[in-house]
Amino acid sequence: MTLNEFAQHFLNALQWGSFYALIALGYSMVYGILMLFNFAHGDIFMAGAYIGLFVALALLSISTTGIIALPNWLVFILTLVLAMIFTSFLGMLVERVAYRPLRDAPRASAAITGLMVGIFLETSNLLFLGASRKTFPPLIEKTVYEIGGVTFTNIKIMIVGLSLILMLALHLFVRKTKWGMAMRAMCYDYVVVPLMGVPMNAIASLTFAIGSALAAVAGILFSIAYPVLEPYMGLLIGWKAFVAAILGGRGSIPGAVLGGFLLGFLEIFVAAFFTSTLRDLIAYSIILLILTFKPHGFFGEPYSARLRL
């Protein structure tokens, strides 16, 4: 393996790790607060990508009609921000309609509901948009740089950089704000949180909003790297991000990030050293092995006063 080849794998691993981590954060935050896995989360990722697609197309058509000429980078930023907002509303709607009525129901009921919501999102996409694939507009022109024999593209750097910035922002939010404090308190002891004057439903909505907004970012960044969108694009990546969340320790934010990147590196480097047909088999065997020795993941609590799925 040449230095450049290694660098390519390394960058790919960081890029996929970013996708996984951004999605895994949504799984983990929701689990930490409501102790349920939102199995519709992969489809929220898909919805975020489509919302981004339509926002981008709308902005581009405004731009081409000449009403206001928007440069592509601005279209990209606006797309990102607007899609985050719209997708967070979708996430809050899912929580309100599908999960809140089941808050005290057995966890398996909530899990089934999540799967149903996912199927609903996929099917409505098929229904309204048809089975054809959509292409994401090339908002960012690809440039290749070279430093000392190592090549890299602006797109990969942007994807990894933006993801890391958002993860840092999330970290600060959870550490420093009263909403973040309330989230951490809910992770620890959900029952007495209202006694602090904290409206639990608002915190639950906020958590879904943040998780969904991060999934939307992942969806758009993914579409920039791989510009073909289809209704089932969230399934496999959603399940893999779920594995990343478990690997990191359910409910843990740093865990979700670590799990996401670990998964990215495992997949890419297994494919680099072995044949890529065996990629998933080998990568997931390693994960299974890790979980055998660390059944609660890296940062999961081994026990808690609260019931577990």
Added chain:
Amino acid sequence: MLLTVENLRVSYGAIRALQGISFQVDEGEIVCIIGANGAGKTTTLQAISRLIPVEPGSKLIYEGKNLLDYPPHKVVTELGIVHVPEGRRLFGNLTVMENLILATYGRKDKEGIKRDLEMVFDLFPRLAERKNQKAGTLSGGEQQMLAVGRALMSGRKMMLLDEPSMGLAPLLMQELFKALREINREGTTILLVEQNAHMALQFAQRGYVLETGRIVLEGPTKDLMENPKVKEAYLGG
């Protein structure tokens, strides 16, 4: 009356935990409810802070308002009723300071928050020394102080206390009740439930005796202490 409870009934499935109890707390008072394990003390406080549903016909009136119209977080932020739950229930993953700040979630009065923080640290200087320590690493006594301090941070019209003496050594218990008396003197009404009848009857002005979901005796604590039934069942003869 600050708080009037009438015909309060609560069931957990088939278990009838409270079978229609009535009692009152006046502004500025210290009132205690004593009772053995499973008498329904915790249930009573949880009904007041709206953590559990009550049965139809139950009446909970606070300052002329129907408590049942308020969700639990508004009982704290709008009515100023704070609840120090059984077993402290601190957020062990948060620092002492974060536990105190979280309790001000619904408050906007920066000045008032600052004053209350000073008062908490005055009452419990040990909390000030440990403010950056995780609440989960405090000793039992310090945890109880933090639980009371945390409640003070959310407001201070009325404080519900669920067995604050539990697990405390006699000296710490004295210290805690001294602080509670100070809090009462500054204008906070206190409703205390306790298994430790000795402590509670000395501390409160009026008391109620709860037995398997019914109030069987009530009166000034001086009289209750002299009551032969109370002496035999709760004060060890």
